[in-house]
Amino acid sequence: MDQDIIDLREKYLNQDFDTTPFEIDPKKTVEYARLCGETAPRFLDPADADFQASPTYIASLMGGRTMPKDFPVKGIGMDAGKGVECLAPIRPGQTLNGKTHLHDIYTKTGRSGRMVFVVSRIEFYDNAGKHLANSDSRIVIREKG
Amino acid sequence: MSIESISDVEFGVDLPAFKPDTRLSSASTFAKLVGWNAPRFNDHEAAKKEGLPGAMIPGILSQGYLVAMIHNWAPVANVKSIDTVFRAPVIADDDHTIIGVVTDINEDDKLVEIDLTVKNSKGETRVFGTAMIEIP
Numbered sequence: 641m642d643q644d645i646i647d648l649r650e651k652y653l654n655q656d657f658d659t660t661p662f663e664i665d666p667k668k669t670v671e672y673a674r675l676c677g678e679t680a681p682r683f684l685d686p687a688d689a690d691f692q693a694s695p696t697y698i699a700s701l702m703g704g705r706t707m708p709k710d711f712p713v714k715g716i717g718m719d720a721g722k723g724v725e726c727l728a729p730i731r732p733g734q735t736l737n738g739k740t741h742l743h744d745i746y747t748k749t750g751r752s753g754r755m756v757f758v759v760s761r762i763e764f765y766d767n768a769g770k771h772l773a774n775s776d777s778r779i780v781i782r783e784k785g
Numbered sequence: 786m787s788i789e790s791i792s793d794v795e796f797g798v799d800l801p802a803f804k805p806d807t808r809l810s811s812a813s814t815f816a817k818l819v820g821w822n823a824p825r826f827n828d829h830e831a832a833k834k835e836g837l838p839g840a841m842i843p844g845i846l847s848q849g850y851l852v853a854m855i856h857n858w859a860p861v862a863n864v865k866s867i868d869t870v871f872r873a874p875v876i877a878d879d880d881h882t883i884i885g886v887v888t889d890i891n892e893d894d895k896l897v898e899i900d901l902t903v904k905n906s907k908g909e910t911r912v913f914g915t916a917m918i919e920i921p
Binding site for chain 2: 719
């Protein structure tokens with residue numbers, strides 16, 4: 641691993657840099673699930689006893705920032721992928737607290753040069769502080785020469 | 786066959802192919818719902834001006850298709866995690882097919898790993914991912 645990436649990892653990984661509240665609107669989660677192609681009542685019917693947001697709904701929630709203010713890697717950032725980890729169901733109608741940190745930084749080198757991959761993770765907690773889910777955004781940055 | 790328990794799952798089995806709703810009108814509705822009201826999701830001509838082949842499906846909608854496919858196959862499944870790579874744009878109004886295969890089964894923990902791929906009408910891979918699900 642390149643020394644500059646080792647330094648970035650030491651300075652930025654696992655440091656919360658954003659906290660944002662998210663209201664989970666039942667109408668929105670139902671429409672989200674419907675458009676994804678879900679058919680189960682637990683995602684579509686607010687009267688269902690197990691009513692919940694579809695597992696990937698949290699991937700649509702964005703905090704105030706996806707990168708720390710002073711993150712030094714400059715270049716064109718592109719969405720390279722998303723990951724979701726579900727620890728407990730997200731119940732519509734509640735407010736979640738989202739805390740964002742950088743979860744991973746690594747590089748890949750191709751014909752056009754080095755690309756830096758940054759994984760920005762939002763951890764979602766309920767009002768009691770229970771950890772419900774994680775949403776990872778994988779951003780690839782082609783460095784400016 | 787709809788999967789009702791972990792004992793119904795066979796290693797290496799293909800999930801039933803899933804045809805997602807990739808109409809432009811649906812992509813546009815979804816993009817507005819999540820606050821991504823950009824021309825690239827709403828208008829083929831506007832997307833072409835940005836260098837795309839046409840209006841694209843938001844990446845997180847493609848991820849949502851993958852999970853809906855799993856629930857279509859195993860209604861009782863709880864998705865524990867899904868990791869998705871956006872390899873190339875999924876273009877709206879083009880027919881796409883999602884395929885999936887069971888790559889691991891852990892009967893003790895009732896966990897199943899599935900590899901998933903979104904292909905366009907030319908058979909080209911656009912999105913792929915891996916999901917870990919729990920089947921009671």
